[in-house]
Amino acid sequence: MTVMTPPPPIDQEDEDMLVPHSDLVEGPQPMEAQADTAVSTVENQPVEDPASSRFTWQIENFSRLNTKKHYSEVFIVGGYKWRVLIFPKGNNVDHLSMYLDVADSANLPYGWSRFAQFSLAVVNQGSNRYTVRKDTQHQFNVRESDWGFTSFMPLSELYDISKGFLHNDTLVIEAEVAVRKVVDYWSYDSKKETGYVGLKNQGATCYMNSLLQTLYHIPYFRKAVYHMPTTENDMPSGSIPLALQSLFYKLQYSDNSVATKELTKSFGWDTYDSFMQHDVQELNRVLCEKLEVKMKGTVVEGTIQQLFEGHHMNYIECINVDYKSTRKESFYDLQLDVKGCRDVYASFDKYVEVERLEGDNKYHAEQHGLQDAKKGVLFIDFPPVLQLQLKRFEYDFMRDTMVKINDRYEFPLQLDLDRENRKYLSPDADSRVRNLYTLHSVLVHSGGVHGGHYYAFIRPTLSDQWLKFDDERVTKEDMKRALEEQYGGEEELPQTNPGFNNTPFKFTKYSNAYMLVYIRDSDKDKIICNVDEQDIAEHLRVRLKKEQEEKEHKKKEKAEAHLYTIIKVARNEDLAEQIGRDIYFDLVDHDKVRSFRIQKQTAFNVFKEEVAKEFGIPVQYQRFWLWAKRQNHTYRPNRPLTPQEETQSVGMLREVSNKAHNAELKLFLEVELGQDLLPIEPPEKTKEDILLFFKLYDPVKEELRYIGRIFVKGSGKPSEILTKLNEMAGFPSNQEIELYEEIKFEPSVMCEHIDKKVSFRSSQLEDGDIVCFQKSPPVESGQQCRYPDVPSFLEYVHNRQVVHFRSLEKPKEDDFCLELSKLFNYDEVVERVARQLGLDDPSKIRLTPHNCYSQQPKPAPIKYRGMEHLSEMLVHYNQTSDILYYEVLDISLPELQWLKTLKVAYHHATKEDVVIHSIRLPKHSTVGDVLLHLKSKVELSHPDAELRLLEVFYHKIYKIFPTSEKIENINDQYWTLRAEEIPEEEKNLGLNDRLIHVYHFTKDTSQNQMQQVQNFGEPFFFIIHEGETLAEVKGRIQKKLQVSDEEFSKWKFAFLSLGRPEYLLDSDIVSSRFQRRDVYGAWEQYLGLEHSDSAPKRAYAANQV
Secondary structure, three states: OOOOOOOOOOOOOHHHHEEOOOOOOOOOOOOOOOOOOEEEEEOOOOOOOOOEEEEEEEEOOHHHOOOOOEEOOOEEEOOEEEEEEEEOOOOOOOEEEEEEEEOOHHHOOOOOEEEEEEEEEEOOOOOHHHOEEEEEEEEEEOOOOEEEEEEEEEHHHHOOHHHOOEEOOEEEEEEEEEEEOOOOOOOOOHHHHHOOOOEOOOOOOHHHHHHHHHHHOOHHHHHHHHOOOOOOOOOHHHOHHHHHHHHHHHHHHOOOOEOOHHHHHHOOOOOHHHHHOOOHHHHHHHHHHHHHHHHOOOOOOOHHHHHHOEEEEEEEEEOOOOOEEEEEEEEOOEEEEOOOOOEHHHHHHHHOOOEEEOHHHOEEEOOOEEEOEEEEEEEEEOOOEEEEEEEOEEEEOOOOEEEEOOOOOEOOOEEEOOHHHHOOEOOOOOOOOOOEEEEEEEEEEEEEOOEEEEEEEEOOOOOOOEEEEEOOEEEEEOHHHHOHHHOOOEEEOOOOOOOOOOOOOEEEOOEEEEEEEEEEHHHHHHHOOOOOHHHOOHHHHHHHHHHHHHHHHHHHHHHOHHHEEEEEEEOHHHHHHHEOOOEOOOOOOHHHOEEEEEEOOOEHHHHHHHHHHHHOOOHHHOEEEEEEEOOOOOEEEEEEOOOOHHHOEHHHHHHHHOOOOOOEEEEEEEOEEOOOOOEEOOOOOOOOEEEEEEEEEEOOOOEEEEEEEEEEEOOOOHHHHHHHHHHHHOOOOOOOEEEEEEEEOOOOOEEEEOOOOOOOOOOOOOOOOEEEEEEOOOOOOOOOOOOOOHHHHHHHHHHEEEEEEEEOOOOOOOOEEEEEEOOOEHHHHHHHHHHHHOOOOHHHEEEEEEEOOOOEEOOOOOOOOOOOEHHHHOEEOOEEOOEEEEEEOOOOHHHHOOEEEEEEEEEOOOOOOEEEEEEEEEOOOEHHHHHHHHHOOOOOOOOOOOEEEEEEEOOEEEEEOOOOOEHHHOOOOOOEEEEEEOOHHHHOOOOOOEEEEEEEEEEEOOOOOOOEEEEEEEEEEEEEOOOOEHHHHHHHHHHHHOOOHHHHOOOEEEEEEOOEEEEOOOOOEHHHHOOOOOOOOHHHEEEEEEOOOOOOOOOEEEEEO
């Protein structure tokens, strides 16, 4: 799997820029003829085509190229044709874009694939040392026939003559390509070659595949999964144990690669996004945690812990007093640093490295105060199966982006964690356990930080034979490929032609290990155990064997599909059953009629005998009609088969009837019934005869049903068949009826009245047409029908829409459903909702549309009469929803739209509680009006107290609103509006006093490189006086926040500017740090209080004002 990303930002590292080129503006196009010439040479091209080579391309008149894309000549490396593709003005970026392209990709056979390591360079013709060269590797295939760098180098540098890349308007490009032969993916049989099968990639799931193969190849784990209790009534997509049992069984006994969809559905990761949002470590933990829960109370309870759980001890030990604090923690995997470590042992050394807590960073020990101390980690025990996550991906704070660490990092075949006098282990560790481990699996990531491919090297039995599990394909590999080649770092390609290319070709290896699995030698026999059919529940074996048989049957049908024709036969009975229930327009849904799978060479007359057996209609009484799709997109019986056609094979008939060339033949079986309702021979059909189908409409019951078909004469008139129609409908023979022709229904309904006195031919009626009829409404009818005639009913059916209404307060739950018309206007929709809710005033209903992508309500509700029809309310971009959200307002929506509602959190001056007030005022009101309104509703510390309104976002105060500011443009959706009393001391600031921002913060210790400041808690303003020391400020802050001495002694104080803390000493003059008044946004400089976020959260209440 290769995950595609948009062109990355300019300052990202090279590995982030590896993308196949994609025209964001236009599709592939042939190159326009050029007056300019491009000279290309393959240096010293040998007679025998090499596996690696350098190609040089000189492009003259470069600055005059006026095409979007420009290709080099074709050159051959490794028996393959290649060319370089450039975008002289950038591929929608302000950089030169350059890619290596498979020159003959359009002509290669289906499923082709080739692997190349290559570098691309723009030669600096002034000095070779300034040449820009980038290298990578890629598996080229039909979907990714080119690969390279969208942002190769800035166009500003390229076109700057003084830089030396253009000389005499000639650009020189070099490509070095090394080709590795790969296994033929399409003809390769993994089971036959290795005895194992792979897992299908369902898009973005290859990291899951490599983990599942690793877990499957721990036999003790597989045996435990098989022994988890499941029943034949469970469904794999809803049961993790059954889904995993099913998957493991198929991996063990199937001959082909296995799908994982049932498993991913069972733990809720059933979308592409689910995999994009997680990584392999999360997946491992999710899977193990869920299995652990399911194993409780069963014979395999505790298996996960027995296999994967180890323990370490975090300790802090004082140096000068006798005090030690320890905390035991368990782990299922260990995260090891790669950056700055040469191998696994160096990572373990770093893991147990002792940190000194001294100076400003002393430890506060109970009863001993601040003390110098040692802090560290030691292991109490390691698990039988040791999973090591290598930290190949890290956050680069300087560039504010994730980067991949491709440094060389070695890992041994045998790992001795008892080395150097058991230095990784706690003195309390069991000395009888020998912690010597053998490497079982190496999970690999190939690619950059924003995408790539995952696969695994595994030794299922810990023999010398390694296997590579790469999605569907399993191959045998040697130890060097599994170990050394996954260390990462740089590699220098061997020179296949000494003298031909004197410059060594070095490239960064983007394929490297990111997870290792070791098995302890003393537990090897227990873990690498035998697993056979006896371990698998009987119901599971039966179910999976049945599944396999069905799969084989479908596979056989698919393979033989070209030999068969599917014949779908619609009968009068199908029309009667479907019309008015499943369908209203046209005559039949062909997917719900009887279908026959008939060999193409079978004579049609032979097929008729099969129909006779199926339906009990003798062959001589059958007449078949071909269906035809008309220009108006309706589907009607068109003509009967001729006697000559009935002698042909069904395959030939299908071709005659079907322009779309699919495998189906659709027929209508006409059967005439005699007086005794038994089949009789169909009457001879002449050109004068027209076959019409009739539907009857009842406006009182609002029902439409099929009642039969009649042959009429083209020259005849509808008035001549009225008695017959009344008889078919069960009406009196003299009943007045109205006739309509159903013409079409897409994109709109067309149903026209038929003049009973005009001939059928003059009314343009033909074979297969549909006539709808109903009783003629009385001239003066007191009875009101919603849809009094056929056209109005069909219009209603075409536009009706069942809408699921949900309360905006419970957006996940359907509250009620209403059948409405897409043509309903705004007033009609809210009137129906109000009626459903028993509300007298529909104007108090406010509706909000549904976002089809997020499956949430849209942020903006529908304004009063803001949308004309229901159909507009249900459209979201190019998708149509059937969900609307409603609110019942306390005032009418037109009135509300002149008002603005703000949610304001009121912080009491002396109490801890916070009350959320919802304040509704006219839009032209000011902040002063809001505060005045709020004053009358809240408890003040004294009657003359003044309030202010603040904008708080991510625990920082960004703004004090002027009282004159209009509330119309204030947004309370994304940040908090906070109201509070203005302290008396702030009203009387001295000349040299400063009002500063004070925020709580902690450091994110999850990142090892640089600790990131995280703000939390309630920010506040604080006055500092001229010449005041930190010790004095601290005393006032402690009093204000009412923090205990013990807790406060652990707090640190820092001056923060642009997120960087500068720690202060008690003797520092605080005001000297806050001198500048021109800093944009006072929140960028603040006094930070560093401590753990352990304070109890304030109690919040909500009030409507």
